[in-house]
Amino acid sequence: MPLLRFIAGRLVKGVIVLIAIATMNFFLIRAAPGDPASVLAGEAGAADEEFLRQLRQQFGLDQPITTQLWIYLTDIITLDLGFSYRQGRPVLDLILERLPATLLLTGAAFIFSLTLGIIFGILAARRAGKWSDSVITTGALFFYATPLFWIALMSQIIFALWLGWLPNTGFRTIGAGYTGLRYALDVGLHLILPATTLGLFFTALYTRMMRASMLEIAGSDFVKTARAKGVPEGRIVRRHIARNAILPVVTLAGLQAGQIVGGAVLTETVFGWPGIGRLMFEALSQRDYQVLLGVFFVSSAMVVLFNLITDVVYRVADPRIEVGR
Amino acid sequence: MTVLAIDNLSLALPKLADRTYAVEGLSLDIDAGETLCVVGESGSGKSMTAHAVIGLLPSAVKPAGGSIKLAGRELIGLSDGEMRKLRGRDVGMIFQEPMTSLNPVMRISDQILETFESHRMFNAQQRMRRTFELLEEVGLPDPKYIARAFPHELSGGQRQRVMIAVALALEPKLLIADEPTTALDVTTQAQILKLIDELRRKHGTAVLFITHDFGVVAEIADDVAVLQNGLCVESGRAEEVLQKPTHDYTKRLLAAVPSLTPPPPKDLSGEPDALIVRNLHKTYGGRGFFGGGSRKVVAAKDVAFTIKRGETLGLVGESGSGKSTVGRCILRLIEPDDGFIKVGDTEFHGVPVRQLRPLRKRIQMVFQDPYASLNPRRTVGRIIAEGPEAQDVPRADAEKRARELLDLVGLGASSAHRYPHEFSGGQRQRIGIARALALDPDVLVADEPVSALDVSVQAQILDLIQDLQKRLGLAILFVTHDLRVAAQVCDRIAVMQRGEIVELEPTAQLFANPKHPYTRSLLAAVPGAHVKVAAA
Numbered sequence: 001m002p003l004l005r006f007i008a009g010r011l012v013k014g015v016i017v018l019i020a021i022a023t024m025n026f027f028l029i030r031a032a033p034g035d036p037a038s039v040l041a042g043e044a045g046a047a048d049e050e051f052l053r054q055l056r057q058q059f060g061l062d063q064p065i066t067t068q069l070w071i072y073l074t075d076i077i078t079l080d081l082g083f084s085y086r087q088g089r090p091v092l093d094l095i096l097e098r099l100p101a102t103l104l105l106t107g108a109a110f111i112f113s114l115t116l117g118i119i120f121g122i123l124a125a126r127r128a129g130k131w132s133d134s135v136i137t138t139g140a141l142f143f144y145a146t147p148l149f150w151i152a153l154m155s156q157i158i159f160a161l162w163l164g165w166l167p168n169t170g171f172r173t174i175g176a177g178y179t180g181l182r183y184a185l186d187v188g189l190h191l192i193l194p195a196t197t198l199g200l201f202f203t204a205l206y207t208r209m210m211r212a213s214m215l216e217i218a219g220s221d222f223v224k225t226a227r228a229k230g231v232p233e234g235r236i237v238r239r240h241i242a243r244n245a246i247l248p249v250v251t252l253a254g255l256q257a258g259q260i261v262g263g264a265v266l267t268e269t270v271f272g273w274p275g276i277g278r279l280m281f282e283a284l285s286q287r288d289y290q291v292l293l294g295v296f297f298v299s300s301a302m303v304v305l306f307n308l309i310t311d312v313v314y315r316v317a318d319p320r321i322e323v324g325r
Numbered sequence: 326m327t328v329l330a331i332d333n334l335s336l337a338l339p340k341l342a343d344r345t346y347a348v349e350g351l352s353l354d355i356d357a358g359e360t361l362c363v364v365g366e367s368g369s370g371k372s373m374t375a376h377a378v379i380g381l382l383p384s385a386v387k388p389a390g391g392s393i394k395l396a397g398r399e400l401i402g403l404s405d406g407e408m409r410k411l412r413g414r415d416v417g418m419i420f421q422e423p424m425t426s427l428n429p430v431m432r433i434s435d436q437i438l439e440t441f442e443s444h445r446m447f448n449a450q451q452r453m454r455r456t457f458e459l460l461e462e463v464g465l466p467d468p469k470y471i472a473r474a475f476p477h478e479l480s481g482g483q484r485q486r487v488m489i490a491v492a493l494a495l496e497p498k499l500l501i502a503d504e505p506t507t508a509l510d511v512t513t514q515a516q517i518l519k520l521i522d523e524l525r526r527k528h529g530t531a532v533l534f535i536t537h538d539f540g541v542v543a544e545i546a547d548d549v550a551v552l553q554n555g556l557c558v559e560s561g562r563a564e565e566v567l568q569k570p571t572h573d574y575t576k577r578l579l580a581a582v583p584s585l586t587p588p589p590p591k592d593l594s595g596e597p598d599a600l601i602v603r604n605l606h607k608t609y610g611g612r613g614f615f616g617g618g619s620r621k622v623v624a625a626k627d628v629a630f631t632i633k634r635g636e637t638l639g640l641v642g643e644s645g646s647g648k649s650t651v652g653r654c655i656l657r658l659i660e661p662d663d664g665f666i667k668v669g670d671t672e673f674h675g676v677p678v679r680q681l682r683p684l685r686k687r688i689q690m691v692f693q694d695p696y697a698s699l700n701p702r703r704t705v706g707r708i709i710a711e712g713p714e715a716q717d718v719p720r721a722d723a724e725k726r727a728r729e730l731l732d733l734v735g736l737g738a739s740s741a742h743r744y745p746h747e748f749s750g751g752q753r754q755r756i757g758i759a760r761a762l763a764l765d766p767d768v769l770v771a772d773e774p775v776s777a778l779d780v781s782v783q784a785q786i787l788d789l790i791q792d793l794q795k796r797l798g799l800a801i802l803f804v805t806h807d808l809r810v811a812a813q814v815c816d817r818i819a820v821m822q823r824g825e826i827v828e829l830e831p832t833a834q835l836f837a838n839p840k841h842p843y844t845r846s847l848l849a850a851v852p853g854a855h856v857k858v859a860a861a
Contacts, residue, residue: 221425227381228420229491230413231443239439240428319475320429 014304082290091294102275106260109199121210144204152270169272194271213245254310262299328531329355334391347373360532365552366779380408417492421504423484427476434472440494459490482513510643515850543853581784583809587832596633599800605664623824624650632800639815647824686764693773695753699745706741730759751782
């Protein structure tokens, strides 16, 4: 089965890539001035040499750097991402606790932008040159060019403050004690603004790409063949043009899917969304290296995984691709 | 019974086009079971005529008068919806490019089934059965397997068979074939022509066949109409037009068709060897990450030949036979796996790429596609002077040389300041030749140099190449799939099949007495070979 062999091969490559990434991250973090011991000591207020030495010994920071790296890599393989001394909890727990919120946000943004982008792209291409096309392409250009944080702030001002339709920040209404469906609805309402904000850029990208791709495919010989067969126009658009035009969009979607864990720092921060992005932001400002390394590692693992998924999806979408070659 | 009657048809081009009408005052009739060939060079309006009949004209081109009647029903003025119902059911069409005419992501069966579904014919079971019948009828092996396949899994000839199956699925009264064999190899072309002819007889279909190739006309036409710049200059029964053409243009076109009888051989005794190739090997593929055994393709296997000064050796074969690879290996544009290459007295193989650069001027190349092989952003003068400048000729000298060369190839020194897009295909090929000659090479590799050109332009370029050869004493390796062209320009011909030269003989001998079965099948497949055409 060539597909299974392809997946196996890619998994092996993925593991090699992940080890390389973990090693690079490890050294990158060490390149920053000052070690965790000096930070901890600084915050404790007592910074004499003896205390620092004790701290370093306690955390293994006095070992040779290669030994530290080796310990780090072997720990990672057993999914032990270390311990956050700041939060007093294992890093893996911290990440797993935050992961669902992030996946919900980025997943919603992903589906939102892919669906809308494809629909708008098809509409614009079918009406190329007419006013509805201009409206869609101008809108796409606007959201393509506007910085994310500005859209985030504006949408908060308009929809939360002025109109009061949607909650401003957070994951759920604190203290409301909702359960079941009511809870889901509450989270859903909180999700709308951040997910839309996060998805708009890619919506614009998909729209533009789908439109261009549709127009290109519409001139293909096989579309002419379909017309010569007497296939109705709607069916030509669906089965011949859109079906082929979607292929470059799949490639781009793979790119967005890779960001599904690490790409929402800004949005999560602005909207107070308790996800991985904010965990990373907090860890960064507190020099919580173990957490930072853990987040880096998990996000790179996700990138590798989603790349593989994209390739498999592409294989299904385009029979011409022979995976494994 | 008249199936298609075109009467006084005019098709208007958009305002800024170089002429007012794509087709003007055209009248044609095709009876059931008859084949009408519309012949003409590029831009003659032959394709527009075909598209007008099936209602697929580009939106800028509009019928401006006349009528098109299909089985008595007027087609001009039909609504889009009515026209759609007619397409596929009453008129089927096959196109030139089998490689791009099928949807790459749909299975073959789905593409045939779609025709039935679009016209709401039969139930699901009947549709499937009919699909298999059709695949069988167009001579595809193992219809069950083909039906499940995707287009990329089939060869060009097989895809064109599928296209024919699609076009004939609903047994239309009229089949339009727009250059359906132009992109195919000569043996495949012969099979497809035979298939179209058989199906026409069997089903009594009228065939409107668009072509630029008089060989094909001789092969299948009952009637012929010759188009020039949108006007029908001559029409009539095929044998009459081919043997007793009355219009000058028809005569010129027929005269430009290269004859299969080679001219008397040149005397090349005493000329030194300009190119010696021995033991040339090249295999593609075979490597893969994780040891995944990808397919190996042998493009050249123990290829050997010698070309004398002033001689032209033809390298003939079908696509995939390795003939282009051999040409490129000799220039070392592709690195051969093994082999001995000697240009004049210089050994070309084994020289490190860095040291090869000054030697490269001794062997130059003319490419097939005159559109893609010239940099559109540079003037013609710069394009030609670039080679000498890369070999350290001072810029002023190189440009002076470029102007001389443009004169030599018949374009005039003043064209040096113009850009490639200002020239026609034939003129661009002259530029390509001038570029190759700019370095005063001893050997010229011409890879299908006239395949993309109209027949009358083709004749001019061939004359030019032969004239230059005489004047400059060039040795030419002439790669081509066209045996008619090879017969006219080559002193000797090497026939290639699957990377091997299966026969290498002087041209006259090869045509008179082909020894290898493959050579014989190639010669038998040349369209119109056995039909008498008006002498040049």
